[in-house]
Amino acid sequence: MIQVKGYAAQKASAPLEPYSFQRRQPGEHDVVIDIKYCGICHTDIHQVTDGWGGSVYPMVPGHEITGVVSQIGPKVIRYKVGDKVGVGCFVDSCRKCGPCQRGLEQYCQEGMTTTYNGFERDGKTQTQGGYSTKIVVDENYVLKMPENIPLDRAAPLLCAGITLYSPLSHWKAGPGKKVGIVGLGGLGHIGVKISHALGAEVTVLSHSLAKQDDAKKLGADKFYATSDPQTFANLKGYFDLIINTVSSGIDLNAYLDLLTLDGAMVLVGMPETETSVGAFLLAGARRTLAGSLIGGIRETQDMLDFCSKHNIACDIELIPIQKVNEAYKRILKSDVRYRFVIDANSL
Ligand code: NAP
Numbered sequence: 001m002i003q004v005k006g007y008a009a010q011k012a013s014a015p016l017e018p019y020s021f022q023r024r025q026p027g028e029h030d031v032v033i034d035i036k037y038c039g040i041c042h043t044d045i046h047q048v049t050d051g052w053g054g055s056v057y058p059m060v061p062g063h064e065i066t067g068v069v070s071q072i073g074p075k076v077i078r079y080k081v082g083d084k085v086g087v088g089c090f091v092d093s094c095r096k097c098g099p100c101q102r103g104l105e106q107y108c109q110e111g112m113t114t115t116y117n118g119f120e121r122d123g124k125t126q127t128q129g130g131y132s133t134k135i136v137v138d139e140n141y142v143l144k145m146p147e148n149i150p151l152d153r154a155a156p157l158l159c160a161g162i163t164l165y166s167p168l169s170h171w172k173a174g175p176g177k178k179v180g181i182v183g184l185g186g187l188g189h190i191g192v193k194i195s196h197a198l199g200a201e202v203t204v205l206s207h208s209l210a211k212q213d214d215a216k217k218l219g220a221d222k223f224y225a226t227s228d229p230q231t232f233a234n235l236k237g238y239f240d241l242i243i244n245t246v247s248s249g250i251d252l253n254a255y256l257d258l259l260t261l262d263g264a265m266v267l268v269g270m271p272e273t274e275t276s277v278g279a280f281l282l283a284g285a286r287r288t289l290a291g292s293l294i295g296g297i298r299e300t301q302d303m304l305d306f307c308s309k310h311n312i313a314c315d316i317e318l319i320p321i322q323k324v325n326e327a328y329k330r331i332l333k334s335d336v337r338y339r340f341v342i343d344a345n346s347l
Pocket residue numbers: 040041042043044046159160163182183184185186187188205206207208211245246247248249250267268269270271292293294331332334336338
């Protein structure tokens with residue numbers, strides 16, 4: 001076994017504390033990755049606090065992992081020692097079902113193996129995430145990191161980046177399309193950069209005007225505060241596509257009204273409560289309400305190549321692991337510009 005240092009929550013809502021544990025020796029197709037950086041996703045907070053239910057402890061969170069390959073199994077063909085690599089939200093899937101065959105492993109019918117807060121395919125070995133020094137992953141679930149993006153600023157692409165890239169591609173954001181991004185946090189800020197690079201007109205809908213200047217620098221064409229009721233009057237019927245990244249429950253009906261004929265709103269934010277939706281708002285302009293979950297391995301690699309080509313990196317605040325609990329508190333206050341990334345050297 002490989003000895004690993006990390007930080008874990010021992011039970012629901014417990015602060016993260018130092019935790020030592022073991023990873024498996026690399027199997028034939030495994031790579032061992034020395035973790036350099038790991039982004040802090042709001043999902044980590046939902047899961048540490050058991051906000052969605054079903055969490056398993058002790059929990060080492062983290063699914064925006066970048067690092068360097070330090071060892072490979074005998075049958076590994078894609079990677080060699082020294083390669084810069086990444087790991088996102090899942091580390092395995094059934095590999096046989098329809099979605100897996102189509103490269104949409106995140107929608108695996110048997111359930112993907114989440115990077116942490118889940119179990120390996122054996123159903124009993126707990127998975128542990130990237131707030132740690134090393135991880136062992138099957139090479140088919142490892143991403144190749146672009147050379148021109150530093151590993152710390154690239155880490156959040158592995159979850160936040162793909163979560164926005166996938167629906168923006170699927171719903172064809174591009175020239176002539178009006179895209180609205182609701183919530184300018186980790187997901188939202190990268191959504192602005194990707195939408196802009198795709199050639200769409202991009203508007204940020206944020207709960208106050210505090211992030212207006214930042215949004216323009218990130219590439220937003222327009223910015224509105226949702227605390228101002230006039231915003232909803234001004235933008236009625238305006239957008240072709242709205243991506244909602246907000247982590248708490250908001251009035252979806254107010255946002256559906258901002259879609260044009262045949263417009264779509266895609267939920268990527270995963271609040272802990274449910275909200276109701278009015279049929280008239282959907283039917284009245286043949287609108288679509290959809291959801292989207294991260295992206296498959298192939299699409300994640302496409303996203304990394306796209307970001308490399310367009311020089312898209314995340315705006316981050318690099319922190320030592322000892323500041324993780326404080327970072328969680330700041331994220332809950334929307335006080336992050338725009339992603340905390342843990343420097344694994346501090347472990
Ligand atoms: P984050 O950095 O905390 O950003 C969320 C943003 O939502 C905040 O910055 C804030 O933006 C806005 N917001 C938060 N609370 C609000 C409230 N009560 N009312 C109005 N706006 C509020 O979080 P994140 O890491 O981007 O994640 C966002 C959500 O996406 C989480 O629920 C996470 O679990 C989920 N997620 C889903 C996927 C997926 O595959 N679907 C992947 C990753 C994460 P403003 O300050 O601009 O208003």
